[in-house]
Amino acid sequence: MSFSSLVQDLSLRDRDGNGPAPRRPGAPSVSSTVDDRASHISRAMSYASTSATSVSISGEVSSQLHGGYFHPLARSWQAERQLTKSMLIYPLFITDGPDDMILVPSLPGQHQLGLNKLVPFLEPLVRKGLRSVILFGVPMKPGSKDALGSAADDPEGPVIQAIRLLRRRFPQLFICTDVCLCEYTSHGHCGILRDDGSLNNQLSVDRISDVAIAYAKAGAQCVAPSDMNDGRIRAIKLKLIEEGIAHKTVLMSYSAKFSGCLYGPFRDAAGSAPSFGDRKCYQLPPGGRGLARRAITRDIGEGADIIMVKPASQYLDIISDAKELGRDMPVAAYQVSGEYAMIHAGAKAGVFDLKAMAFESMEGILRAGATIVVSYFTPEFLDWLEH
Numbered sequence: 001m002s003f004s005s006l007v008q009d010l011s012l013r014d015r016d017g018n019g020p021a022p023r024r025p026g027a028p029s030v031s032s033t034v035d036d037r038a039s040h041i042s043r044a045m046s047y048a049s050t051s052a053t054s055v056s057i058s059g060e061v062s063s064q065l066h067g068g069y070f071h072p073l074a075r076s077w078q079a080e081r082q083l084t085k086s087m088l089i090y091p092l093f094i095t096d097g098p099d100d101m102i103l104v105p106s107l108p109g110q111h112q113l114g115l116n117k118l119v120p121f122l123e124p125l126v127r128k129g130l131r132s133v134i135l136f137g138v139p140m141k142p143g144s145k146d147a148l149g150s151a152a153d154d155p156e157g158p159v160i161q162a163i164r165l166l167r168r169r170f171p172q173l174f175i176c177t178d179v180c181l182c183e184y185t186s187h188g189h190c191g192i193l194r195d196d197g198s199l200n201n202q203l204s205v206d207r208i209s210d211v212a213i214a215y216a217k218a219g220a221q222c223v224a225p226s227d228m229n230d231g232r233i234r235a236i237k238l239k240l241i242e243e244g245i246a247h248k249t250v251l252m253s254y255s256a257k258f259s260g261c262l263y264g265p266f267r268d269a270a271g272s273a274p275s276f277g278d279r280k281c282y283q284l285p286p287g288g289r290g291l292a293r294r295a296i297t298r299d300i301g302e303g304a305d306i307i308m309v310k311p312a313s314q315y316l317d318i319i320s321d322a323k324e325l326g327r328d329m330p331v332a333a334y335q336v337s338g339e340y341a342m343i344h345a346g347a348k349a350g351v352f353d354l355k356a357m358a359f360e361s362m363e364g365i366l367r368a369g370a371t372i373v374v375s376y377f378t379p380e381f382l383d384w385l386e387h
């Protein structure tokens, strides 16, 4: 008897009432099901031993999987990678209002922070083991946005000022900067536009790489272009080399960034929703696995030091592809604003426990192959990983 027909046979017996009562999905298992499972196993074994094709002892022994994970510690050993504090990057939204501390309604518990609020906000987190942040600038002053996104690398602007401040006050903190123009352009798109409203790739790449260099020179140890213009990784790498700072700047590429509906809360937080159209011409279609693989391969070839997949939980196959294509390099996954908001909404509606779901989503992301995770849950994980 084949394994699948065995399983089928057993599940038929369940329905006939000879096995445990069918469990409601998500209901906790009760101890009686453990006994029932034991009787299943012995039944399975007796089937197996009467079968002509599987009579070996090893066949029986290999069915005893529970022995490998009955204990919490042994359970944790089943994972290839376990979440540690140093894997986490925490996204921060920096405004140009020095005393701002504004809750973002669609992103529970997350703030837009002014420069004066940054150090007191981060101090307790750094004490708990926060190792890295990624900065997003949010210019709010009227008139600060223009067609070129000039505020992005304004030396007096929020990002450059925040980099300097954080390097001074938290010398151990690893500062990543998102490099894009959508937060700073009047039209809200991620590059420089032609008259017809489409992206001018060459001008966009020139501008994006200038912004990346400005962040790196201000002291950011990592620049992470999220604009998706073709050729930006090569352009940034070449400029970093030209400027003599390639040896102290990590280039993290948002290589596989999908266009979908999971960035809504972020666009509230960053004030970066496009004023017309969408990002479909420069972000990947959700079904485009092959395209994502090509983008990842290309970015590795252009000199990326880390490749990123974004969003995370809906794109676990892409994370796994990234780990395969970039098996000699770190793979980051961005658990984006919509994923975070969904988990909060589900927990609030009583679908699951927030902490349990946050861990399960993280375990999925790590299992798929991520070695770094950008997450709004970072402050919570710093607490949860204490115990």
Ligand SMILES: NCc1[nH]cc(CCC(=O)O)c1CC(=O)O
Binding pocket: 178, 180, 182, 190, 226, 227, 262, 263, 264, 265, 266, 267, 279, 335, 336, 337, 338
């Ligand atoms: N290009 C900017 C950028 N960088 C990261 C995110 C999304 C992050 C999130 O949703 O948490 C976005 C938004 C977008 O592309 O529209």
Ligand SMILES: [Zn+2]
Binding pocket: 180, 181, 182, 183, 189, 190, 226, 227
């Ligand atoms: Zn953008």
Ligand SMILES: [Zn+2]
Binding pocket: 198, 199, 277, 278, 279, 280, 281, 282
């Ligand atoms: Zn477009």
